[in-house]
Amino acid sequence: MTPLPQISLATLAADATRHEECERLRVACEEYGFFYLVEHGIPKEQIAQAIDASSRFFALPQSTKERYGHASQGVYPTSARGYSPLYGEVLHPEAGPDPKEMFDLGIDNEADRRPFAGCTRLPDDALAPGFARSLLALQATVVNEVVPQLGNALANLLDMEEGWFQRHFSPPTVLQRVIRYPSSGGMAGKHTDNGFFTLLLQEELPTRSLQVWFGGRWVPAPSLPDSLVVNLGDMFQALSDDRFKSTPHQVVHTGPAERISLPFFIYPNIDARLTSRQGKQTFSVAEVMLRNFDSIWETGNGAGRARELQ
Numbered sequence: 001m002t003p004l005p006q007i008s009l010a011t012l013a014a015d016a017t018r019h020e021e022c023e024r025l026r027v028a029c030e031e032y033g034f035f036y037l038v039e040h041g042i043p044k045e046q047i048a049q050a051i052d053a054s055s056r057f058f059a060l061p062q063s064t065k066e067r068y069g070h071a072s073q074g075v076y077p078t079s080a081r082g083y084s085p086l087y088g089e090v091l092h093p094e095a096g097p098d099p100k101e102m103f104d105l106g107i108d109n110e111a112d113r114r115p116f117a118g119c120t121r122l123p124d125d126a127l128a129p130g131f132a133r134s135l136l137a138l139q140a141t142v143v144n145e146v147v148p149q150l151g152n153a154l155a156n157l158l159d160m161e162e163g164w165f166q167r168h169f170s171p172p173t174v175l176q177r178v179i180r181y182p183s184s185g186g187m188a189g190k191h192t193d194n195g196f197f198t199l200l201l202q203e204e205l206p207t208r209s210l211q212v213w214f215g216g217r218w219v220p221a222p223s224l225p226d227s228l229v230v231n232l233g234d235m236f237q238a239l240s241d242d243r244f245k246s247t248p249h250q251v252v253h254t255g256p257a258e259r260i261s262l263p264f265f266i267y268p269n270i271d272a273r274l275t276s277r278q279g280k281q282t283f284s285v286a287e288v289m290l291r292n293f294d295s296i297w298e299t300g301n302g303a304g305r306a307r308e309l310q
């Protein structure tokens with residue numbers, strides 16, 4: 001059993017029940033910074049198709065996958081999109097590069113030359129059947145349905161002025177990722193996520209691979225049927241003047257099967273400059289994101305608040 005609370009997006013979004021569920025959301029965020037999202041509205045088949053197609057993509061020959069690597073993508077920073085082989089990313093400096101492989105996508109916009117924007121070069125249907133199609137379909141549901149509803153409810157916890165969420169998340173910056181942890185053992189070093197919040201879809205496996213740092217110990221966040229995992233990121237913590245925390249977490253996957261997970265890292269609009277509720281912190285979204293990418297990919301110092309975590 002996991003102690004993590006469950007929050008219903010349908011209840012949160014309905015006028016008659018919103019108030020009570022918002023209170024439960026507040027408690028979940030204050031106590032854990034992690035919760036399960038149920039009644040989230042993402043069709044089960046859409047998730048299953050994305051996981052199946054991802055698994056097939058990762059089974060392609062290494063040289064084929066590497067044709068879609070960071071250098072082939074044409075987005076700045078280069079590590080923001082495309083395929084990354086095993087041992088590419090450092091989430092915690094002591095753990096070193098993680099045994100996991102990944103593919104990163106974002107919201108496509110050919111003409112947009114700002115950081116983290118542009119178009120993802122994806123394998124076509126002949127090479128990776130359903131890969132691009134299923135991941136972009138999932139992205140559309142997440143970005144158009146889940147992010148506005150959940151994002152608004154989370155923004156309300158921050159007590160910002162009317163229209164704050166709408167103003168700073170139109171559109172949001174979305175880092176969509178597909179991760180494969182091999183059956184021989186996979187890891188994601190302990191870290192915090194750097195954005196506003198993260199939505200995690202994970203393959204339904206009996207393992208307890210994802211672990212959350214809570215109450216001085218690692219608590220498993222296994223996949224529960226029809227549930228997503230949501231966690232708060234460093235930007236949420238900063239905007240709340242540290243009232244809410246971005247909770248440390250890690251992945252220790254020991255097999256016996258491989259594990260696919262599909263996180264969506266949700267950030268404000270890339271041009272936003274934001275100030276916390278009490279005015280103690282002001283930051284540029286692009287600057288914070290670029291610094292975090294530099295720490296992960298260039299200096300090996302890890303993600304989010306990793307350096308604070310022993």
Ligand SMILES: O=C(O)CCC(=O)C(=O)O
Pocket residue numbers: 179188193200202210249250251261262263
């Ligand atoms: O794969 C997972 O379950 C979580 C991965 C994660 O925490 C991350 O990529 O930030």
Ligand SMILES: [Fe+2]
Pocket residue numbers: 191192193249
């Ligand atoms: Fe994470």
